[in-house]
Amino acid sequence: MRLKDKVAIITGSGQGIGEAIARRFSAEGAKVVIDDIVQERIDRVTEDLKAEGVDVLGVNADVSNYSQVHMLIQKTVKAFGTVDILVNNAGIIRDATIMKMSEEYWDEVIDVNLKGAYNCIHHVGPVMKKNQYGKIISISSAVRFGNIGQANYSASKAGLVGLTRTTALEYGRYGINVNAIAPGYIETKMIANIPPKIREMAISTIPLHRTGQVVDISNLCLFLASDESSYITGQVIQCDGGLKMP
Numbered sequence: 001m002r003l004k005d006k007v008a009i010i011t012g013s014g015q016g017i018g019e020a021i022a023r024r025f026s027a028e029g030a031k032v033v034i035d036d037i038v039q040e041r042i043d044r045v046t047e048d049l050k051a052e053g054v055d056v057l058g059v060n061a062d063v064s065n066y067s068q069v070h071m072l073i074q075k076t077v078k079a080f081g082t083v084d085i086l087v088n089n090a091g092i093i094r095d096a097t098i099m100k101m102s103e104e105y106w107d108e109v110i111d112v113n114l115k116g117a118y119n120c121i122h123h124v125g126p127v128m129k130k131n132q133y134g135k136i137i138s139i140s141s142a143v144r145f146g147n148i149g150q151a152n153y154s155a156s157k158a159g160l161v162g163l164t165r166t167t168a169l170e171y172g173r174y175g176i177n178v179n180a181i182a183p184g185y186i187e188t189k190m191i192a193n194i195p196p197k198i199r200e201m202a203i204s205t206i207p208l209h210r211t212g213q214v215v216d217i218s219n220l221c222l223f224l225a226s227d228e229s230s231y232i233t234g235q236v237i238q239c240d241g242g243l244k245m246p
């Protein structure tokens with residue numbers, strides 16, 4: 001058991017990559033908090049995990065909302081006594097080329113993907129500082145290097161890198177490791193609507209010639225959440241079949 005009795009919050013864990021991370025962590029002994037904004041998703045995952053005997057708490061908190069995130073951390077501490085691991089996974093896309101991109105699209109993506117991570121890191125900091133222990137992992141993206149039609153998303157995911165590095169600098173003295181994962185194309189609902197032709201073209205640019213699975217991300221996230229990675233901080237690790245080699 002690599003995370004025995006550790007308390008982990010995974011944002012946006014009602015489906016997709018976040019759900020896979022929550023399941024992987026709980027299989028390694030963690031108590032998990034399923035945060036999402038869609039109640040049915042929270043209910044499905046929490047009921048499933050409860051049936052497996054996992055200590056699980058479901059919280060409906062919008063990461064882009066400062067006070068709801070405060071409530072998320074408070075509810076976690078009340079239920080489980082502390083927070084050891086935070087995974088900033090909640091993320092959305094609202095694609096359009098820049099000239100066609102509305103202010104609303106821009107703000108929504110930056111608010112959830114970037115401000116959401118700030119809200120969580122900001123509110124969890126004092127809890128982890130008190131423990132002199134913590135693991136913070138944010139899910140960035142290979143798209144942080146730029147992608148046509150995704151200026152808002154790319155900026156938010158590149159912003160997460162600056163946030164990760166700065167938090168690593170500030171929180172390191174408190175025994176907190178802060179890292180990011182940059183996935184490529186991972187099979188979830190987020191990429192389900194890519195037209196087949198574009199999908200084929202995308203796959204042809206991946207050195208491993210295939211898309212990734214959620215388990216590829218949850219395995220790496222487990223490593224970064226465990227003490228096996230205790231001397232790694234401030235890093236962004238690509239998990240993309242070789243798509244980007246920065």
Ligand SMILES: NC(=O)c1ccc[n+]([C@@H]2O[C@H](COP(=O)([O-])OP(=O)(O)OC[C@H]3O[C@@H](n4cnc5c(N)ncnc54)[C@H](O)[C@@H]3O)[C@@H](O)[C@H]2O)c1
Nearest residue numbers: 012014016017036062063089090091141183185186188190
């Ligand atoms: N799937 C990919 O190919 C891929 C690639 C690179 C990065 N990512 C990143 O991985 C993360 C997870 O992606 P996914 O593919 O599992 O997406 P997904 O859309 O399948 O799941 C995201 C979950 O986050 C929840 N969510 C949305 N807004 C929220 C908010 N404001 N507060 C709390 N929860 C919220 C959604 O309800 C949903 O359950 C995202 O940050 C995404 O940008 C995904």
